[in-house]
Amino acid sequence: MTALPLATEKKLGLVIDLDTCVGCQACVTSCKEWNTGGYSAPLSDEQPYGADPHGAWLNRVHSYEAGDGAKGRTVHFPRSCLHCETPACVTVCPTGASYKRGEDGIVLVNPDTCIGCKLCSWACPYGAREYDYTDGIMKKCTLCIDRIYNETLSPEDRQPACVRACPTGARHFGDLGDKESAVSKLVAARGGYDLLPELGFKPTNKYLPPRPRKVEATTRAAPTEAISASDGSPAERLFAWVDKVLSA
């Protein structure tokens, strides 16, 4: 059903740290690798070796420049489904293929009933849903539903592939509905925020802002004056004289 659950028992989601993300794309490729063989299989690519290669991916990492001058910095920005509390992608679905789970809040597409009308992709402001041109249906982040509850995996692997792959620990997985969870505490401590909150879809995933730069790091300039290293010896004084003559 496309009617939303009034409340979900858990609010499973991701917390993404924009301070430590280095834009290595490891989460992107591990997501593609896991999901092209898992719940969302296949994640088809069109013309992978042709002139116009493109395909269905569930996680994309943009790189932006933010600010100017000393404040300016590069920010790598992973973008995937935010598993909103009131997702319009679910309510617009005409077939009920799109749904939000009452037990953990994960937003999923039933691959057996999706008709590929793409209306959910129009309804999503975050570009989280991609159409699989070969499969003819919509694909989206499943929060690795086939990993997080998978008892055949060792406990440390029961988290989304992107979280597991991140080499800098910039991605965190947990229950954002539980105020005592590690992710909730992280969000509280670091000022985690929602993307486009004015649209009112109440994303579950949170983004941690880049930490402010240390002042010295941005104001200390490279030395510009010649280093005067003379220790007073005749050879040093000779070199200093040569330097002076040559610099004149």
Added chain:
Amino acid sequence: MNPAYSVILFTTASGAGYGLLVWLAIAVLLGSVAPSGALAAAGLVLALALITTGLLSSTLHLGRPERAWRAVSQWRTSWLSREGVLALATYVPTGLWLLVQWFSPSIWWIVPAFLALLAAAGALATVWATGMIYQSLPTIRAWSEPLVAPVYVLLALATGGVVLALLQAVFGSPWQVMAIVAAVLLVAAAIAKWLYWHRIDTAPRSWTVESATGLGSIGRVRPLEPPHSQPNFVMREMGYAVARKHASTLRMLSLGAGFVAPALLLVLAASLPPVPATFAALAATLGVAVGVITERWLFFAEAQHVVTLYYGAERV
């Protein structure tokens, strides 16, 4: 937004079909078209053909057209599902009305009149639902305008009215009143569309890449490196952009060739003898077709989706 030809054909053709159905019902109820004559039958067949062509065309843009039947299940939340339900439901009175005309033309008049009323109500509701599919999407500023669904209904009534005037002229039935009504509707639709364009041109573009990324506190945000080397589905579907210069030329073409000229032709047709009037109505119909298809193409091509902020749009 990518202007999918199947959706343009669907909304314009079935819009005209539903509009024709409404005017046919009104004409029958008012007694200006005989409920079981050749004109009513031809009108019904043409309306059903336009509607069915449109609906079939709309399934072409589905990835899995064979599953289209599932789309009637979620009418509680989805305007697309409601549109499907209403479109199918409208077939019932319309089909019965046609059958009654065909097999028992001498039936008590209240039966076809009642069916005509139901068909007209279904037609209006279906077109309204089509408009609401777009109007209910807050992610596309140009579509979440309160004028969107009313303009869909107005355009369906105008195009359907033009087609009925043409049919009446072809069948030698009095066409003058319908021609004038259609001309007035075309002018009303042109004014509504002009207002709509004015509104989307002057609406504040308050969503920024800074709010989309949450990085505004650092400063101005601009893309450094895209996440992929070739456009992905999101860019292909949502990133379609039309040059503003071309858009304003097309708007003028749509208003001139599609609304103003046909309205004048219909006024002319109302004062001409049957044969030249038929040609004038035919020319008006062709003009309206060009105009409304251009209008529908622009409706998609000019609509900017909020997701484009992540792909280089500064504000939407």
